[in-house]
Amino acid sequence: MTGPLLLGVRHHGPGSARAVRGALEAAEPQVLLVEGPPEADAVVGLAAHEEMRPPVALLAHAGGSGGRGSGGERSLAAFWPLAGFSPEWVAIRWALARGVPVRFIDLPAAHSLALAAEQASGASPAAEPEEFTSDPLAALAEAAGHEDAERWWEDAVEHLGGPDTDQPLRLFAELEEAMAALRADAGGVARRDALREAHMRLRIREACREFAPERTAVVCGAWHVPALREHATATADRSLLKGLPKVKAEVTWVPWTHRRLTRRSGYGAGISSPGWYAHLHAVPDRPVERWLTRVADLLREEDVGAVSPAHVIEAVRLAQALAALRGRPLAGLDETTEAVRSVLCGGSDVPLALVHDRLTVGDVLGEVPQDAPAVPLQRDLERSQRTLRLKPSPESREHEFDLRREIDTERSRLLHRLGLLGIEWGTPRTPRAGTGTFRESWVLRWEPELSVRTAEAGMWGTTVREAAEARASARAAEADDLAELTELAERVLRAALPEALPRVTRALADRAALESEVGRLASALPALVRAVRYGDVRGSDPASLAAVAYAVADRVRTGLPSACSGLDAEGAAQLRTHLDAAHRAVHLLDQPSAEPTPPTPPTALRHGAERPQAPAAEPQTPAGELLARWRSMLRLLSERPSVPGLLRGRCSRLLLDDGELSSAGAARHLSLGLSPTEEPTEAAAWAEGFLSGGGLLLAHDERLLALFDDWLTTLGPDAFTAVLPVLRRAFAEFDPGVRRTLGELVRRGPGTSSPESTTSDGLPGFADTLDTTRADAALGTLRLLLAAPVPAEEANR
Template sequence: MSGQNTTGAVAVAGPLLLGVRHHGPGSARAVRAALDAARPAAVLIEGPPEGDALLPLAADPQMRPPVALLAHAVDDPGRAAFWPLAEFSPEWVAIRWALAHDVPVRFIDLPATHSLALKETHGDQPGEQLDEESAPAPGGEEATPRVDPIRVLAETAGYDDPERWWEDVVEHRSPAADATVDALAPFTALAEAMTALREAYGDGGHPRDAVREAYMRIQLRTARKEFGDAVAVVCGAWHVPALAARTTLAADRALLKGLPKVKAEMTWVPWTHRRLARHSGYGAGIDSPGWYGHLFGAADRPIERWMTKVAGLLREEDRFVSTAHVIEAVRLAETLAAMRGRPLAGLSETTDAVRAVMCEGSDVPLALIQDRLVVGETLGEVPDSAPAVPLQRDLTRSQRTLRLKPEALEKELDLDLRKETDAAKSRLLHRLRLLSIGWGEPAESQSRSTGTFRESWRLRWEPELHVRVAEAGVWGTTVATAATAKAESQALAATALSEVTALAEHCLLAGLPEALPVVMKALADRAALDADVGHLADALPALARSLRYGDVRSTDTAALAEVAAGLAERICVGLPPACTGLDADGAEALRRQVDGVHSAIGLLVAGATPAGAEAEATPAGGLRDRWGAVLRKLAGRDTVAGIIRGRATRLLLDEGRLTEDEAARLMGLALSPGTPPTDAAAWIEGFVGGASGGGMLLVHDERLLSLVDAWLTGVPADTFTDVLPLLRRTFSAYEPGVRRTLGELVRRGPVPEGARNDGTDHAYPGFGPGLDQDRADALEPVLHLLLGRTPDRRR
């Protein structure tokens, strides 16, 4: 190169070095103006050369930025890197300019085959962007502190905010004039500044840059031999001094000798504005991609157009914003810019103006503006002709068939599984979850329905899911076959019984009948060999839930029901001995397992009872009786941990297998003076703790409340601090209204004998030992009125 090119400015006899910030509308406009003025014979761009074959797709009408080049290792798709491009990225503008003018365009950065191998060698996390401006040093060590050139230049200019400095000197500049000198002026100034920084800081804490820059110099030499000096290079401004430096070909090749390699594939994938933001972890270097996109797209009057966008968004959220608000906000933003000495109102000025004029000083609406406009939720699109793994193509076909368009903005999806289309959507989402492609997450239904025919999902498409799809491609070429293969593999590799039962549930939800035989065999084998009651108790709830899907999903669950019944029988036999000799943590864990088994047996009984039949007259009814007998054993054995005895007593009471008098007797025994306070507190935790409705039980049955109150007031002071944490955990879970009512009842004290005025002989108001028929009859008309039903006069 001639000495005239050391600053990166164009010269008559040298290549055009255009140093840019990778995502900046001012840089993008300047690049376009420079290319229009210089009309180079070829355009070279910082990026992986494997993407050269994909560059013509940038001109496809279906290609809509933001998009990214995705490179992944063929043998390990999880080792991947992204090169994102937005509409306002200088590289994207250069690519589109070259394609529009039929000028050869190439990438000249270090190939992905090397950068991915270096990514593994240096311990980077798979799936992250290999940020070309912040790659780690070999071995993960940093020889010198890393330099942020933009921050250094901003501080030199007297700015405390590098973003504000960059906006003032680059982004807010007017488009360059037609004169060549004007079009190249910003690149000349920026190259001079970077040259000074490189002289002061060397590699700036980026030792891998020397390898990359050596490869770029070699590619530049090759292009000059082919096209002469009429070559334009678009690269990060930091690299301009290195590309203009005088080096030998042998020296550059020596730096590249011995680089590790992996086989890599590359394609275009959609990207989002949110992923361009620095806080997303992808190192793209901008905090406000939505704002930058607006600056690039607004040909004139950018502040007025921005305020109009803000007003439109606030109006969509039912906030009153008039045209007068827009006019006043524009005036205030321009006044603030003049007071702060800025050439044009920036994001800080517009934000201050919006806060004062449109948001009445509140930051709450500003959070919405920041999320929707400043950052933005724009999701790019790539054409169908872009290369993709077969699994990605099948997923795309399924998304179109089911009308499930990937969107960057999170949305709720409610499904009625009685409809075939909704059932197919559910199967697809469950299959993707099985493949670790987290497009959708189950959510609580807005309808609050407890039926199995409704399902709710929370959908959000993230760009890195393309990496997950590539990883899952090793299992098959379609979503169904890949999910089946992975389920079978997981069933054979599972070591815990609960893992297999959860997998069986996933297979039913995902509609994978071909995988069920393998999963069921693994389930039967592990269930037969596992003698740990805790493992069996963990496995049963998933099986019981799975049996509910047979009707709505048209799945044969007979084999699953047989295994579930066998597990339940073994739990009934082995649970009582397992509940003795436990410490506090073990007792709490087993208490949760008892709750799970109780709910599971209820589901098994309900699922096995024909419509119109009595459960007691069926084999399932016998299982419920055996479980009731187990609970009675647990409730009556002193050797069983207090929290489990209390829970067993409560479950029997809720099932109607224990009368209120019997429950009061068991509570009296558990809270007797001879029982250690910690054991008694544990019993109370099991009986009325958590969200089991224990608070309402104490409110309506003052006999039980009186027993608890009498025991609590009798706890010695020296042991009260030992039981206080457990009691606090027990009663803090109650709703505030329940706690308030209980406090009022305790403050009032027990009702003395004979104080009732309804003729009964028991001493506690609320739910007595029997049904008050007159009070129940008085309530019935009100219930009919609330339900909108006509009472049956024949009764």
């Protein structure tokens, strides 16, 4: 056949790779043309670098800030993955080893990225249906009577003999004939394929003019070979390519993994068994026996069953017998998998899943030399890693950061900025010791995929800080959920991005002003308040967020009374969750005034005294005013009959825990909530709301326990059965020790306490005066716990 040598392959096929090597060694071309972006000509020489380890990928991305789409919301990037068993990789390595020039001939990335952006935005013409281009081999397998394209391809190509026969050239001729028939049946190709093939023909003509046509070899997808044989004129091809959109594109190498080869992206990736294909490519001699030996080694290493050499021999025999029964030239992945399940795994799919994950797919990680070009963002990240002494490692490593140290603060900011960019190098964890805001715990693990994400994130800026600010600003403009915006504000503060914070704050304020749903406002408040409360720890200025937080908290306060009316049981339960979260958030917003109010003695709070208020003449801070208004709202809700019992009981408990409700007041609320005039289910809901903060209160205040006990004993059988699920749910939240104590008190009978635990009117509960003798017994232990000094008068005793 005259003209260039066209080798149509299946991307990521070891059989194609062996056939390509055999054809190249037989033809000895003077130039090699490969399907891929021409911009990669400048970096193709790195494929021969001793530090290059496949799988790797060619990454094409829009260079500089021009890589952002409209509004900077879309990444302009594309990948061409190459494994060690990819025909393109084998051909490139063969050519570089012999000094043969390698050129890429596909449509330039500058055009393909621009076309992809237009198609995503709907500006490009609709593509024609691609009936066969997605997987033409599946159509060939179906024509051959095979339902499984992978199995057919293994039989037809992967299990061919070595390259010392005439099989390679015959194989490519047969594939070209089959693809020509498929294209004829398709009746045309999509516009994108037509553009790509036109550019390939132009590059092939250039190479043929420079070298002899018979000394020109082309490695491309088999689907394109018939089109490259066409005698379309150069004028027609140039006319088709005229006026294409264009962006500035850059190309480099990035690490890849076998696991990512299972995804569909570039070069028709999406093979289901890259580990198996890599094995077939590396071990052409007795692949089944060697594969089953690897499986046995893995199972022994993981201590899964007792696998002996006899098991391996039996598994090989079973795989070969299955292949013979099915008329296959060699046992394939299906036969070996069935043999592994039956013989090595004892019929269990659990160890078989391990084999699939570790061997059939595999965890092979590629490597790229340091000489490879990198996007500016990646270089900035590498500088930061060196400066902060955070070395990337594929192993998980835990780090504890003390934010009072400058280097730890910068480390934390770097990880939070990377998180905003989707580069999840670190995963935050709860610190092992302490809950202070000056401590952070991270687990760091660098995976090759993060290099890809770093390259993708390069469209947002040239430094980590600039990129994170741009990404946060774009997310603020896109977000339509208030909770998402408050979380974003918290992350921006933790990442110390002052340029992005005003944009996020404005978006948050605008969205909060439009939000009318109290539940959404209340659910968004905690993250917003955390950002305000902990901003000072990181050296940030959350003052702008504080005004938004006060406004949101005040809107929750004014909206709750109307939102609490007319709710069913499910709605009341949801609103109770929002009420608790908002209550905690309002407390965090509470800041002391210039002259803080003296703290109330603990004994006064225990005895039920109301918390003393600041003098009227002393101005309160806005937060203090908010908290006072919030508690007034809780009082209103706790006494309003139209509010569901669950919420009334919860408001009473919150007031009691805050010291705003005395023991006598709590008893009055409880008597009203459990009044015989209340429906039993509504009274039980009140009890659930009141008790949801914990049952230690009932264990120490027997007056309240007696009220609960009296209410329960007055219920009839039907009413008791109706309220039992609610009460069971409420008491199930108590700690086992509290439940045991309450059981003992009930068995003894409430109201039989000692005189020291009764009030002046003889009722059980907290006494009116402190029993100093009993209190002094605990002072020694408390001093040891708090490391407090012993008073001189006690030391002299």
